[in-house]
Amino acid sequence: VLDLGLGDRWLLFKTDAVVEGVHFTAETPAHLVGRKALARCLSDIAAMAGDPTGALVTLALPAGFDAARVEAAYTGLNQLAREFGVAIVGGETTTSPGGWLISVALLGTVARDRCVLRSGARAGDALFVTGELGGALRGKHLEFTPRLAEARWLAGHFRVHAMLDLSDGLAGDLRHLLNASGVGAELLADAIPVSRAAKLQARDHPTAHPPLTAALADGEDFELLFAVAPAEAVPLADAWRTAFPGVRLSCVGRVSAEPGLRLRDRRGIRPLAAHGYAHFQQP
Amino acid sequence: VLDLGLGDRWLLFKTDAVVEGVHFTAETPAHLVGRKALARCLSDIAAMAGDPTGALVTLALPAGFDAARVEAAYTGLNQLAREFGVAIVGGETTTSPGGWLISVALLGTVARDRCVLRSGARAGDALFVTGELGGALRGKHLEFTPRLAEARWLAGHFRVHAMLDLSDGLAGDLRHLLNASGVGAELLADAIPVSRAAKLQARDHPTAHPPLTAALADGEDFELLFAVAPAEAVPLADAWRTAFPGVRLSCVGRVSAEPGLRLRDRRGIRPLAAHGYAHFQQP
Numbered sequence: 001v002l003d004l005g006l007g008d009r010w011l012l013f014k015t016d017a018v019v020e021g022v023h024f025t026a027e028t029p030a031h032l033v034g035r036k037a038l039a040r041c042l043s044d045i046a047a048m049a050g051d052p053t054g055a056l057v058t059l060a061l062p063a064g065f066d067a068a069r070v071e072a073a074y075t076g077l078n079q080l081a082r083e084f085g086v087a088i089v090g091g092e093t094t095t096s097p098g099g100w101l102i103s104v105a106l107l108g109t110v111a112r113d114r115c116v117l118r119s120g121a122r123a124g125d126a127l128f129v130t131g132e133l134g135g136a137l138r139g140k141h142l143e144f145t146p147r148l149a150e151a152r153w154l155a156g157h158f159r160v161h162a163m164l165d166l167s168d169g170l171a172g173d174l175r176h177l178l179n180a181s182g183v184g185a186e187l188l189a190d191a192i193p194v195s196r197a198a199k200l201q202a203r204d205h206p207t208a209h210p211p212l213t214a215a216l217a218d219g220e221d222f223e224l225l226f227a228v229a230p231a232e233a234v235p236l237a238d239a240w241r242t243a244f245p246g247v248r249l250s251c252v253g254r255v256s257a258e259p260g261l262r263l264r265d266r267r268g269i270r271p272l273a274a275h276g277y278a279h280f281q282q283p
Numbered sequence: 284v285l286d287l288g289l290g291d292r293w294l295l296f297k298t299d300a301v302v303e304g305v306h307f308t309a310e311t312p313a314h315l316v317g318r319k320a321l322a323r324c325l326s327d328i329a330a331m332a333g334d335p336t337g338a339l340v341t342l343a344l345p346a347g348f349d350a351a352r353v354e355a356a357y358t359g360l361n362q363l364a365r366e367f368g369v370a371i372v373g374g375e376t377t378t379s380p381g382g383w384l385i386s387v388a389l390l391g392t393v394a395r396d397r398c399v400l401r402s403g404a405r406a407g408d409a410l411f412v413t414g415e416l417g418g419a420l421r422g423k424h425l426e427f428t429p430r431l432a433e434a435r436w437l438a439g440h441f442r443v444h445a446m447l448d449l450s451d452g453l454a455g456d457l458r459h460l461l462n463a464s465g466v467g468a469e470l471l472a473d474a475i476p477v478s479r480a481a482k483l484q485a486r487d488h489p490t491a492h493p494p495l496t497a498a499l500a501d502g503e504d505f506e507l508l509f510a511v512a513p514a515e516a517v518p519l520a521d522a523w524r525t526a527f528p529g530v531r532l533s534c535v536g537r538v539s540a541e542p543g544l545r546l547r548d549r550r551g552i553r554p555l556a557a558h559g560y561a562h563f564q565q566p
Contacts, residue, residue: 002337002372004392005289015298015339015374015388022378054285056298058386089285091298095305098381103341105298105388109287 001048001115010115012050012108016040020099024142030069031076032142033102038077040167041106042084042146043222047165048117049155050110052084052148057091060101073102084148114155116226121162121181123257126233129250131223133170134198134214141220151224153243158236163226170252171216171272173225175261181227187253187272189265192216216263216272227255284331284398293398295333295391299323303382307425313352314359315425316385321360323450324389325367325429326505330448331400332438333393335367335431340374343384356385367431397438399509404445404464406540409516412533414506416453417481417497424503434507436526441519446509453535454499454555456508458544464510470536470555472548475499499546499555510538 002011018024018037038055045052057077061070081088086106130147147165154160162181166173170192178185189212198214209217228236233251240249253264263272285294301307301320321338328335340360344353364371369389413430430448437443445464449456453475461468472495481497492500511519516534523532536547546555 002390004287004294004336004390005292006287009288011287011294011390013337013339013372013388013390015341015386017341017343017375017377017386019343019378020380022380053287054296056296056388058298058300060300060302060384062381089296092300094300095302096380097303097305097384098345098379101343101380101384103298103300103386105296105339107285107287107294107296 006109008112009109010112012045012048012110014041014044015103015105016044017101017103019101026099028142030072033100034073034075034077035080036142037102037104038080038086038106039144039146040222041104042080042086042148043165043167045106045108046146046148046151046224047163048108048110049114049151049160049163050108051152052086052106052108054087054089054107055081056105057088058103058105059091059093060096061093062096062099084146116155116160116163117180118162118164118177119180121177121183121227121255122229123183123255124230125161125227125255126230126251127174127185127225127227127253127255128236129166129170129193129223129225129252130247131221132193132195132248133166133221133223134195134211134218135201136197136218136220138197138201140195140197144222146222147224150244150247154226157239158228158232161227161229163224166221166223166225168219169217169221170225171261177225177227178255178259178261184256184259184261185253186256186262186264186269189263191250191252193248193250289392291395292392293395295328295331295393297324297327298386298388299327300384300386302384309382311425313355316383317356317358317360318363319425320385320387321363321369321389322427322429323505324387325363325369325431326448326450328389328391329429329431329434329507330446331391331393332397332434332443332446333391334435335369335389335391337370337372337390338364339388340371341386341388342374342376343379344376345379345382367429399438399443399446400463401445401447401460402463404460404466404510404538405512406466406538407513408444408510408538409513409534410457410468410470410508410510410536410538411519412449412453412476412506412508412535413530414504415476415478415531416449416504416506417478417494417501418484419480419501419503421480421484423478423480427505429505430507433527433530437509440522441511441515444510444512446507449504449506449508451502452500452504453508454544460508460510461538461542461544467539467542467544468536469539469545469547469552472546474533474535476531476533
């Protein structure tokens with residue numbers, strides 16, 4: 001978030017890279033690779049309740065790359081750019097030291113009085129998440145819709161105290177928000193919106209995370225997590241159903257003055273040791 | 284060059300990546316790798332007579348990277364950032380599909396009435412280059428000084444019609460400037476400032492480019508090439524010597540209405556088939 005003298009707006013500035021073998025494979029349809037490269041950056045602009053404006057695309061390609069695949073990647077990227085009013089204003093193509101790498105640098109702006117950081121959550125706030133969580137690697141990570149419209153609407157109609165987009169899993173990203181805000185939280189196990197993909201994943205692979213664990217720990221959901229004053233929780237949930245009838249919104253817990261992250265289920269309440277995608281231990 | 288409503292200024296937005304095995308090797312001192320990654324972007328801001336403001340750094344590293352080498356790279360990058368008043372405002376570290384890759388996204392601003400494009404050269408203009416050309420891979424490509432101060436001074440004191448920074452070699456980059464401006468040019472072989480490195484390179488390696496060819500075709504000089512009205516050429520050269528006594532400035536030729544690029548030497552004048560670094564054929 002930069003102050004470059006844009007009147008009553010801040011400048012938002014973000015880069016994000018997708019790497020073959022990490023964020024996609026050589027078999028991933030190329031238009032979805034290009035789409036994902038931009039969508040991840042858009043999700044970050046959404047997390048600030050901002051409006052994306054222009055992007056530069058850096059494409060690192062190995063020798064002997066497939067030109068048709070490059071064109072397909074740009075097609076997917078350009079299509080998403082048009083959908084969200086982003087101008088692709090330049091970039092470069094360079095040699096990759098291995099497989100494909102696409103890095104997108106994205107600019108956006110946000111009204112100073114609507115910019116939402118992750119550091120403003122207060123004890124008593126209600127915690128909400130959009131959409132459903134877990135199992136994104138089964139497909140959603142390539143086709144998610146950045147929650148730009150939803151975030152703008154939220155910041156325009158309610159006092160959102162803190163917000164971020166879920167890239168490393170609810171448990172890990174919530175911890176980032178809590179640490180930045182100097183507070184703790186209690187999550188309600190039954191309220192967490194477990195995705196169908198997380199359930200199928202657990203059914204198909206006996207060694208996969210149980211569905212709730214997947215919803216807490218899987219990465220790449222790219223949904224919004226935000227905190228609002230308790231008095232706004234019910235009016236917000238009501239207005240949301242009218243504004244975004246196709247997108248689920250769940251109140252998943254409450255911010256507490258007591259530090260740490262706790263999970264409440266039928267068996268009681270206990271600390272959640274989860275640190276997110278990389279370090280999660282099953283509760 | 285973007286209009287984001289910054290009063291009387293444009294926003295400048297640039298990304299540039301350096302790749303192990305292409306722009307540096309595993310043996311290159313890491314602080315110079317970091318320095319080069321930022322310096323290349325700064326050179327592009329200089330080419331627009333702009334002021335750099337903030338940068339994001341994307342560092343893609345292979346498994347088993349050397350942490351001390353990463354720290355050294357950031358030290359070199361941060362040192363150059365401080366020198367030129369650039370704030371490193373964020374970035375990310377990701378997995379590389381091969382060797383190191385560092386991509387820098389840089390913002391800058393420029394007063395609208397001082398922004399210099401590459402498309403404004405006019406027939407009759409004098410063509411100048413700063414510094415000396417050729418053989419940059421012997422060392423200068425890692426340690427060049429982006430010509431930010433020189434470019435600002437030029438745009439502040441003279442009507443610079445067109446400018447760019449030399450990354451692909453004088454012949455190739457001049458052709459870009461001429462094509463963008465819809466004009467041609469004649470270069471004077473004896474006026475081209477051949478670097479000592481280009482001469483040493485030709486002496487040490489019988490198969491290397493002759494020095495003049497190296498000055499025309501070698502890449503990574505990162506000097507400024509610019510066009511000014513003929514009436515300003517002499518006053519500019521005089522004032523330059525006072526302003527930048529340590530930096531050579533050479534009038535290397537003249538813009539012509541006739542399209543194409545020609546080289547004049549003692550043997551006469553002939554077309555220069557050079558397209559720059561990749562495609563140059565010895566004249």
